[in-house]
Amino acid sequence: MxxxxxxxxxxxxxxxxxxxxxxxxxxxxxxxxxxxxxxxxxxxxxxxxxxxxxxxxxxxxxxxxxxxxxxxxxxxxxLSEDNPHPIQQAWLEEDVPQCGYCQSGQIMTASALLKRNPNPDETDIDSAMKMNICRCGTYPQIKKAIFSAANNAQSSTGGDDG
Amino acid sequence: MLKAVQGETMDRRDFIKVVSTAGSGFVLGFYIPYTNKLNGKTVAPIIFEPNAWIKVKSDNMVQIIVAKSEMGQGVLTSLPMIIAEEMDLDWSKIIVEKAPADQKKYGWQMTGGSNSVSGGYNKLRQAGATAREMFVMAAAQEWGILSSECKTHNGIVIHESTGRELSYGDLAKKASLQKVPKNPKLKAKQDFSIIGQNVKRTDTLPKVNGTAQFALDVQLDGMLYATVVHSPVFGGKLKSFNEASVNDISGVTNIFEIENGLAIVTQNTWAALKAKKQIEINWDEGEAAGLDSEKIRKDLLDASKEKGGVVRKEGNVKKALKLSENQIEAIYESPLQAHATMEPMNCTAYVQREKCQVWAGTQDPNGARKIASKITGLSKKQVEVNVTFLGGGFGRRAFNDFVKEAVEISNEMKKPVKLTWSREEDMQHDYYRPPSLHVMKGAFDQNNKLSVWKHRITAPSILFSQIVKMPFPFKEKVDIIAVEGAKHLPYKIPNIQVDYQMTKTLIPLGWWRSVYNSQNAFANECFMDELAEKVEKDPVQFRLELLPKSSRDTGVIKMVAEKSGWDQFKNGPNYQGISCHKSFGTWVAQVARVSVENKKVKVHEVFCAVDCGIVINPAIVKAQISSAIIYGLSATLKSKITIKNGRVAQYNFDDFEVIRMNEAPKIHIYLTESDAQPKGVGEPGLPPIAPAVVNAVYAATGNRIRELPIKLS
Known part of the structure; x- marks a missing residue:
């Protein structure tokens, strides 16, 4: 020890x-x-x-x-102090989880991705998120939530919609 | 069942708080303090408990009890919606509570067969309507008017002509004194305001902030940790083990034999997992040691040469075959499959002198209670089974082997013990989807009309080898579960024979999402594609010509063909395939669009039409269908379990590969409008995906794939 x-x-x-x-x-x-x-x-x-x-x-x-x-x-x-992190907020809005077991890991990978790359395209998302398995297959919902979190962050910081 | 309850101390383990989140309406959050201490909190007293499912509190909050396991399929949302609809509740004032194992109170609690909504619908509507009517009676009595003058809305009884209102909370005491109505009036479908809505799931918040409690998250004071090593060969027995071989691992406290293998008890999970890898064990491998996948396949093929138990016979197959000059035969095969839930098997148990507590993610809480009672010698009343969230079920957690082990270990230690399996043990000691072989024969008459359909299923029986354990050969020639989806072929063909040849196996078998439907649909719908080609017909047209115009099969095929633009689609660079299958009461048709490059199949898009009767929550139904498509796609393109020397050859997610995000197709789901009773949605999305993809691969390559997972040579 x-x-x-x-x-x-x-x-x-x-x-x-x-x-x-x-x-x-x-x-x-x-x-x-x-x-x-x-x-x-x-x-x-x-x-x-x-x-x-x-x-x-x-x-x-x-x-x-x-x-x-x-x-x-x-x-x-x-991940967030008081309010949900934008990724968690997007997960809530999309009702992403099913069994939910893998979702902490999914959220941690996704939030690190957005920090590194605030405006990821589909290939960026696939290559970051393929590290995380979801046996309930919530991949389409996860992808949608990541796009929506990225868009929300862009619009709330006054960035263009690109 | 009627009783008024005077108050309640918050000593139950499922303490639930309501959390409101901005922008997404009300979300019901779970806060479940898994400690063995009372947390001392009190909540508003329950005033009125009209039945096992409903508890009305003085503060207008209504607790709704869900006696099915939440494994992702959304029962903690859809079942309360049914009650809330008939009871006219304010959805924001609902608290959802998970029921502990209690068969006397809640009846059948096994979660499986896609039947939580379909089996609960009438019963839960009745429960809600009964309560509603009692509130109306109470209000009418209070105001001295007739019940028929009252209306209910959002948890309030309203006297329309005077505008008077009383809330359910205000009326609870009086309602509890009313006579229970025998035939409460149920709503007409057009009056539904909750059923049919995309109500947000009640379990999302805890699942995105890390507070959702799975069995693996249970922490008790003074808890020990454990893991179990099972015989690598199925049915093998422990001969000896060398305790000294793990002397250098700190934190190992006890090692002893249990019925299923060797238990290693430690002070933390890591010590258990390390010791499991390192410990020297001698096993008596037993008769399964000579088993391998080649032998399993050959045994199936040999058995398939003889006729099995006939489950459907129409017309005269023999005669029609003689008359036909145009016939084809094909053999379809599917392998063993593991469930591979994300949460490895685990359970926490605390056996004390007079009671036993279990925390388990189980699909069969009452089975768990029975097992714990048997091991400890305690009565069932002394056994408390707390059902946590399940980190995936798919049929695996209908078996309580891990509960049995945890209780056995805690019974020995007399301390709380959390048992955790390694991923490798989970992969190698599953209850697998059985392997199967399907001999298909089809023939056309002189007008090129399909005149014969023959399907012989050869597979071991889950029911007779696992559930009702019987010595082989079984007297029963037929297992009705094994022929699901084969016996019920919807196409109108004058001569049909479907038979089932039951084989023996030493491999533990279990229910895997959609069970034998996954294999029977693969054989049926791929063979349909072969038959269509034989008479040069479009696969959609070929199917429609064999179905009654008004059938629900026709409905979903037409819908998916239209939505996907089947007729307008031009093959290349992507190619399309169609399939249709009914299971668990629900009709599903799918069109898959694929491309093949360097012998690799990529599924780009899946269109899917679903007729499951009345839709309780469209968002949840779509999520379930999409989930089943992706789960089925893993078995179509990637995963299989093989056996070598009596052992499973796969260990982890590197050799049992599953679909990941970069391989997931775009999925479009369409639900039919229907007034029919609601049916299953957890499984029916799965069976059509393999044949839809395989048929598309044929369109792309001219290769008929008859064995899963797809491998192009």
Whole structure:
């Protein structure tokens, strides 16, 4: 067991875990943020996606000793402070989820995409989102929600509709 | 069933709060504190509980109980809509509550067969109408007028001529004293104001902010973690294990044998998953060790040479075949399929001396209760089964093997235990969609009219090998589930024979979204395409000529042909295929548009017409149909389970590949207007997709694909 300190959803935390423990299990079992899901354990399905210093990261294959001290981790619980993040708002408007299990991961991947590329085209969306599996097949609804979040962000910041 | 309840402390696990979100109307959110402590909160007292489904509170809020499992299909929205419609409720004042396992109170709670709405419709309308009528009686009594002078709207009884109004909350006490009406008046369809609307799902908010509680998210004080290693060969038994082989893993507390394999108990999930990979185990592999996919296929082929139990016989097939000079035969095959739900199997159980608590994402809560009672020796009353959200079901969670394991482990430890399977165990220890082989024969008379249809299904039986466990060979020659969609071929053909040859299997089988309909539709509708070609007919025209003009099959085929522009479409660079299949009471026709490049099939667009009777919530129906198309597309283009040396050869999503966003087609869904009883929507979208795509691939390549998933050589 070793001690690690990290910043999760803006909060400084210290954990005592085996150094090969994937972030996923530190987040879920040790810190109790259960919104991040276990799907495959091998970085194949994206259910465990979090933001590590703003980058979409598969937490099930990222062991805690690979993470630099005081790295910033954001989970679905910390994506927005009070109001829903534009991506979550779009998900609500489209009623995207079915079973819902993969949706935290989908939202984390999509929000990282929009941060990097505020106006993605269909190919950009496909290539970012193909990392995340949804067995309910909500892909059409997810795509629609990402476009709508991108458009909303553009119009609310006064950007052109492009 | 009538009782007035005096108040309630919030000690139940399903505490639900209402959240309003800007721009999207009211969304009902779930907040379910899974702790084993009371949270001490109180809510407004329940005043009136006319039946098992409805609880009216003094603050005008109405709790609606849903006794089906929410696995994505929208029952937490569609079932309350039915009650709210007949009860004339204000939708924004509804609290949705999930029922625990209680067969006495709620009846059949198994979620499956696409029957939550179709099976609940009449019962829930009745429940809502009964309550509504009792409010009217109470108001009439209060005002000293006749019930017939009253109207209801949005949770209020109105006396039209005087404009007086009383809310349901105000009337609750008086309503609870009324005689329960035997035949409350139900609304006419044209008066519906909730049914038929795109009401927002009640479970979206918790599913987008991470608070939705799946079984995997349950956390209890003092909880231990566990995983189970199952024999890699089906039916194998544990011989021995080397405990010292995991000595270097910290956090492993106990390792012991349970009925299904070896349980590893730990202080965190990671230790369990690591130990599972590392532990040395000797298995007695048993008789299945020699099994592989080639043998399974050969056994099916051999069995298909002999006639099975006949399930449909019309005309004289033998004679008609003799008279025909134009006939074709083809064999269609489908493989084993895994469910591969996103949430691997898991369950939390806490067995104590006098009670047992279970948290499970199960489609069969009462089955779970029964199993827990059997293992612990406690009465069913002492067993509490809390149904969480299900991270996908598709039939997999109708089996409670994971509940059994969790209860067994907690029973041994006498502590709360969360059991989590690895993805690999989930893939290799599923209850699989059975493999099947279909021998099809068709013949035309001298006028080129289709005169013969023969379909022999050869497949193991889920019912007799898994549910009603019987020694092989079974006395029963016919399994009515295995012939669903084959026996019920809609086309008018003078000579028809459909028979079923039941085979033996050592592989655990289960219900997979749409069950045997997925295979029978593939064989039927691809063979129809072959027959149409044989007489040089357009596939749509060929089907329509064999169907009564007013049939619902005709309705959806015509609709999808029109909406997709079937007649105007020019083949190249994309190509089209059509199919139609009825399952779970619902008719679905689909047109797929595909292209083939470098032997790779790309499905660009799917048009789909659906006749499911009355539509409760069009947005949810469309979402379900779209979901089934994509789920079915994985099995059409990518996934299959193969067996080698008695083991499943696939482990994870790299060798069991499924459709991802970049491969998902554009989907257009059209719902028919109908006054018929509402029928299933969770599964019926699936069966037509494989044949629609396969028929389009033929149009593109001239290759008849008769085996799934599609592989072009």
């Amino acid at each position: 070793s001690e690690f300190s990290l910043i999760i959803n803006g909060e400084q935390r210290t954990v005592n875990v085996d150094s090969d423990t994937p972030l996923l299990w530190v987040i879920r079992d040790t810190l109790g943020y259960t919104g991040t899901k276990f799907g495959c354990g091998r970085g194949l399905c994206g259910a465990c996606t979090i933001h590590l210093d703003g980058e979409a990261t598969r937490s099930c294959v990222t062991s805690i000793d690979m993470v630099e001290d005081n790295s910033e981790i954001t989970t679905i619980e910390g």
